[in-house]
Amino acid sequence: MSTTIENKIESSDHDDLAEKVQTARYKSKNWFIRMLGSSFSGENMFIAMHFIPLAGFFTEVTATAWVLCAVLYFVRMFFITAGYHRYFAHRAFRLNRFWQFMFAFGAQTSGQKGVLWWSGHHREHHKYSDKLEDPHSLKQYGFYESHIGWIFNPKHKRVPVEKIKDFAKYPEIRFLSKHDWIAPWSLGVLSFLIAGWGGLWICFFLSTIITYHSTFTINSLTHKWGKKRYQTGDESRNSWVLALTTLGEGWHNNHHFYQHSARQGWFWYEIDITYMILKAMSWVGIVKDLRDVPAKFKFAHRPEKLRELGIEVAPERTNTNQLGSKNLKSKSTGSKSEKRRKNTLRNHEEMIA
Ligand SMILES: [Zn+2]
Numbered sequence: 272m273s274t275t276i277e278n279k280i281e282s283s284d285h286d287d288l289a290e291k292v293q294t295a296r297y298k299s300k301n302w303f304i305r306m307l308g309s310s311f312s313g314e315n316m317f318i319a320m321h322f323i324p325l326a327g328f329f330t331e332v333t334a335t336a337w338v339l340c341a342v343l344y345f346v347r348m349f350f351i352t353a354g355y356h357r358y359f360a361h362r363a364f365r366l367n368r369f370w371q372f373m374f375a376f377g378a379q380t381s382g383q384k385g386v387l388w389w390s391g392h393h394r395e396h397h398k399y400s401d402k403l404e405d406p407h408s409l410k411q412y413g414f415y416e417s418h419i420g421w422i423f424n425p426k427h428k429r430v431p432v433e434k435i436k437d438f439a440k441y442p443e444i445r446f447l448s449k450h451d452w453i454a455p456w457s458l459g460v461l462s463f464l465i466a467g468w469g470g471l472w473i474c475f476f477l478s479t480i481i482t483y484h485s486t487f488t489i490n491s492l493t494h495k496w497g498k499k500r501y502q503t504g505d506e507s508r509n510s511w512v513l514a515l516t517t518l519g520e521g522w523h524n525n526h527h528f529y530q531h532s533a534r535q536g537w538f539w540y541e542i543d544i545t546y547m548i549l550k551a552m553s554w555v556g557i558v559k560d561l562r563d564v565p566a567k568f569k570f571a572h573r574p575e576k577l578r579e580l581g582i583e584v585a586p587e588r589t590n591t592n593q594l595g596s597k598n599l600k601s602k603s604t605g606s607k608s609e610k611r612r613k614n615t616l617r618n619h620e621e622m623i624a
């Protein structure tokens with residue numbers, strides 16, 4: 272990837288004063304000072320935004336506004352999970368250039384920064400899951416940082432373009448990512464035109480705030496709540512509650528175990544609404560080559576099933592198939608296991624790059 276693209280993206284992403292203030296704030300060990308350290312930091316503006324929907328008490332809020340609030344939550348969650356996450360971060364299916372742009376635009380209406388920033392950082396999360404380099408590890412940095420704080424940390428401000436070169440090569444995607452205000456502002460204006468001031472406060476701001484926190488629970492709570500079916504070497508869990516609220520993202524342990532699958536609920540009882548919609552989109556030709564999970568990964572926790580399917584269960588395969596094997600921590604497995612894990616991770620990165 273040319274450095275021109277990297278420069279183009281980075282040059283759009285600097286605000287020296289704000290960065291200095293934020294950096295100073297991060298140096299403080301006191302969480303209260305860290306939170307209130309700068310009155311006009313992006314973080315405090317973000318917190319202030321949570322009070323905007325209260326304006327609904329002083330204006331008329333129509334039934335249409337409430338219905339649209341729910342619709343906008345649902346639609347935007349879909350674009351985040353299907354677009355930002357499964358398509359741009361993991362390439363779990365194919366889209367043509369038009370639909371690729373539409374998925375990026377739809378996801379950016381959520382106001383969660385640009386598509387290249389979001390998906391690039393997500394690839395970092397998988398690469399270093401629950402290690403110090405993981406931008407939002409609950410295990411390393413606690414709930415607040417993993418849920419919200421990391422977004423405002425100057426360390427994570429830049430677009431990690433080297434992680435997302437495969438999409439940074441498209442000029443229209445770079446344009447959208449650079450001008451990440453266009454999509455949310457367009458939706459805000461549209462909400463106002465459809466449902467008046469109540470539409471702005473409730474359909475736009477309230478649904479945006481709920482979408483923020485619902486998305487953020489995947490970074491924070493899915494590494495704490497739920498069950499670990501597969502040994503992934505990190506704290507990722509499966510939570511049916513979070514799977515329902517996030518349209519399928521709660522099957523996070525499955526996802527960490529095999530990241531390329533467009534489907535995150537791997538069994539019939541694991542409801543994955545995003546996958547259902549993607550499947551329907553594949554019937555009309557919008558989405559192509561939906562990747563499913565191979566049986567050797569799906570049943571990796573059930574060796575008897577693997578044998579029944581005629582899949583050989585090699586003793587070492589349990590480790591090599593586990594991206595970020597837990598055995599890394601085990602002294603008994605030694606450097607051989609470490610080498611295997613690194614190879615597996617390298618292979619995985621090659622697949623997504
Ligand atoms: Zn992921």
Ligand SMILES: [Zn+2]
Nearest residue numbers: 396507523527
């Ligand atoms: Zn995770």
